[in-house]
Structure formats: C-alpha cells, structure tokens
Amino acid sequence: MSNIGSYDERIKNFDWSIAEKELGYNNGNVLNIGWYCSDRICQLGKADKMALLWEDSTGREKRYTYNDIRLASNTIGTFLKDLGIGNEDRVCLFMDKIPELYLGFVGILKIGAIAQPLFSAFGDESLYVRLHDARTSAIITQRKHVGKVRKIIDKMPYLKHIIVVDHDGRKPLKEREIAFSLEEAEPVEHLEIFPTTAESASVLHYTSGTTGQPKGVKHVHYSLIAQYLSTRWVLDLQEDDIYWCTADPGWVTGTSYGIIGPWSVGATQCVQDAGFSAEAWYRFIEKRKVTVWYSAPTAIRSLMKAGEDLVRKFDLSSLRHLASVGEPLNAEAVVWSERVFGHPFLDTYWQTETGSIMLTNFPGMKIKPGSMGKPFPGIKATVVDAKTYEPITEPGRVGLIAFRPGWPSMMRAYWNNEATYQGKFKNGWYLSGDRSSIDRDGYFWFTGRDDDVINTGGHLVSPFEVESALLEHEAVAESAVVAKPDEVNMEVVKAFVALKPGFEPDADLELRIMNFIRKKLSPLAMPQEIEYVDSLPKTRSGKIMRRLLHAKEWGEEVGDTSTLEDDE
C-alpha cells in the first residue's frame, strides 16, 4: 500500500495541516529544518537508525546513524558559530557529494544561517557571480576546489572564512582559510537550535534565466511542509526503504529530496560520490539494495544506451519505486524502465522556484507515458494564455504552466532582485516559464520552455551568461548561444561565434574556446559545438536574433524573416 493511498481521495478536502500535524508543528512555533532532519528523528526513537550510507568511486564507505547526523551537524554548527557566523548569514557549500556537504547543510540551518549550495564543477566566474550576489560570509569547501576560491578572493572582502574540510597540512593555508576536520573535531552533544520560524530564510539556490545574472532563489523553513509530504506521497518513502537520490545537492533536487525530504521522514538514504557509469550505478543498486530511486531523464537515457544485457548482470530486484525529475521524461524511457526494471520511472515536475514537486505521476495512479501527471494535492495548477494570462479551459491547447501562489515551499524572493521576482506573477498566477497542455483527464503534457534558457541534462543554462563569457575570450568578436537538440541531454549548448581579425576558425581554436568556457563557467555551460560565422543575424537596432538561430537548429519554420528583422 502506498503512502498516498487514493489520489482522488487525497485531493478532496486537502489541507497542508496534514503535514503540520504529522511533523508536530503548530503555527507560530519554532520551525527549523535542521532540527527536523536530525534531532527530531532521534527523539522519535530512531537515533540508531541508519541515515546515510556513503561511498566514493573507489568503494571507500562511511555510515551515519541519525544520532551521528545530529552530532555532526551540531559540531559543524558550533564551529561556524564560533567563527561568528549567525542568523541569515549566507554560508556556501562548495563540495563534491561528500558527507560534509550533507551534514554541513543541516548544521548551517540549525544555527539560523542560510545554506547556499553551489555545484562544485562551477568555474571561478560562476562561483564569483553567485557569491558576490549573496555577499556570502563563509564557504565550506575541499582542498581540490580552494584554487577556484583563491582566484576570486580579492574581489570579495565580505567572504570572511574559507573552511577547508580535508586540509592535510602538506601545503599552508592562506589568509582567511581555516581547516576543519569533522573526524578530528570533538563531537558536540548540545547545540542551541536557532529559533527560526516558518518564514525564516533557509536555503539560497541559484538558477539561470534568459537575461541578466543568475537569480538567487530564497526559500524559507516552512518549505519543509511540502517537501516532507511530497517525499511521503510521491517518493513513497517508508520505514524500511533504502533511498537513492542521484542529484547533486548543488542543485535544488539534491537538497529538497536529497537531504530535507528523506531525513525529515527518517528514511535511510545512500549516496555515491562518483561520476556516471551505467555499470557502477547498477552495482550500487545491487550492493545497497536500493528500493526507491529518484533520478533524471538524462541518466535514464544513458542507461538505455548502455543496453539491457548490462542490466541482466545485476540483481536489481530490490527496486520497488522509481521517479524522475529535471526535464520531461520521454514515453520510451517510461516504457523501457517498466520492461527492464519491472517498474516505470514516474515523471515529476517542479523547479528551483517551487521548492517541491508540483505535478507528478503518483504511485497507484494510471500512468500515461510522456505525461508529467497531475497536480500535487493542495497545488492549484493550470495553463494560461501567454497574452491574457487567463486559464485555458480547452483540452489539448498549449499555454504557460502556472500555479496559484501560496504553497509552503514557494520561493519568497529572488535575492536582491524584487523586480524580476514580481515579474514572475501575472493575473494572480506564478508563471513557470514552461509550456504545456492539459488533456481531458487532467494530465499535463510538456511542450517546451517559453524563453531561451537551455535545459541541458536537467540543469538550466543562461545563454546570456555563456555569451558574456565568450566575449572575454581573446578570439571572439561576437557570439550567440542557443539550445541544440541532443538525444541524451535533451538540449546542449551550441555557440555561434564570429572571430576577431587575425584568428583562424579552426578545430584547435574551437577546443580552446570550449575549454575556456568549461573552466570559467562550468562543464554544463561549455558549448558542445561551435559554429563559426562571419556575422550574426541582428535586428535593426543590433540585437542578436537568437530565435532565428534556434529555429534553424531545431528544424523549425523560421517564418517571415522580415518580421524577425524588426525589434521585438
């Protein structure tokens, strides 16, 4: 029996107080996610229950019970407090998927500071933009990533502490750098939990838009209510489950459902800190006896490419429930997973801004492969007309996916960017930026984004950010960046580049430009293809017409180019 039982019954008379009651939360009380993910589970008598089974690519493993989580987060929180970090200070987590990332997240929240997780593959420029916008006070990182911080430290006087969790003493630390070893630190039994309440800021995740710099999405501790309940009802985590969320906590899935969700329900989760390999993934599932698996379409398509013979080499019979997030899950992947694993991957749809699952296929519900499913109980979802912002009632007609504001995990602000935040709301709806239709049975069907943002492997990349970085390369005179279709990643970054005089458009330069972006921004943002052009198509006022280039890449009708030449 699934936790949700009947979807149809759940949506009748739904109220978020269901989650509040289960969590023992009363309106106005202290609400601290860090406490809920550690101390509370211990108080429920599960102190010795396994919370985290971690291993790296070499097979080295570490195990943490809920009591270990409590103590480790106390220890990290105390260390931060002793450095002077306090309420609403931003503390960046810039690490691979090592235990300190997960435990540090909980510790930061416990002292009332704001956790700012960033993907550890970010280059120095991507890191700087995000730290600068947030005026981050401290960054917790590993020795291998300190070099990127050192490159930009002089521009950040507000960044007071660079905490290195694996300093081995072989090379001296520099100014503002301090070593912290969780294994060597004295465990802290008692930490006074900062009395955060529902609307206290908790997490700051950065996401990319079409224009401008990345936006800091501010979440609050009340997000727990939706993250907890969706973990119970969608991911269906139960007492004996072994859960594996493959997402990196540098992104929102990795925190909402890679830390907060599983630990607030008291589940056992496992983490593999390694690169992707189909064989290694199957081996991990077999070894850990994973029962619930939350992954992404790009990974699923990569597994499909690796073939079914490989699957048969492993005992994957422990799997009982599979879900997917990040980009639309194609129908073939749903059908394939049901055939190969005995269970279909159920698509879930949500965003950094929504904080928790908004549309989804629920356990026990009729699955329509290729559909995103139906709204989570308590979520009022629709598609609206792109001009009037009025809900579309005609089944099958495409509009903008929109949600009625007010769900617990909705973002509360874009950091330092009130105008852009307000622009996300029209006619009483939050606009997701994605397009969809709704069929007669109420299922949502994704059709694409409503802007130029590139969704590659489930991660959003801003064409503006890549174009700006390209212009910093000595050979690039101008550039335009668009999405290119890709079998595995859905979309990848493609750049059109016009060179400065004196540079030859050859393959070596293409590679140099690719590596330049990879190191400066991130591997995700690196153009997978660069096309040299003499000049870029522009409007009469000189604005580059990305839409024209995008249409060509996707084999779409360009339409009346005389219209395109006008300013939009």
Add this chain to the structure above:
Amino acid sequence: MEEMKDVILEYVIQEYLEDEDEEITYDTPLISGGIVDSFSMVSLKRFLENKYNISIPDDKATPEAFDTVNKIVVLIKQFIN
C-alpha cells in the same frame, strides 16, 4: 604507444584534474572516478580527434570507453590508419 599514453595523461592532468596533489595513472578511472564528467568528455573527445586526426563516432565514445587512459588508447587505435 607510450607517447600516446603520456600525451593523453598529461592533457587530462592539465585540463581536468582539480586536485593538484592527486596523482593519476594510465588506469585511474576518469569518468566513473569523477575526474572528467560526461559534459567535459565532449572536449576530451574533441582533443583526441584533433590531435590524432580521427573521427570517433558518438556510439563509440561511451563513458566506459573513456574511463581510463589505457582504454582511450585502445579506442583511438581503432581509428588510426
């Protein structure tokens, strides 16, 4: 053969290895070990194609085939005349 191994190993160290204290060998897992991610693999493939004047079909450029320097050498030799 040795030269090819060394060239590729040196390129990986120079371009992808973030931990300057980490030592890698011809058999160190690059993809599954998290040194080269799946997106960066595209730039490594491009380097190999440029360097050895070959074209590696996408269906041969798998994470498994790129997982160590030794495996990459085996792959490349299939495409060198």
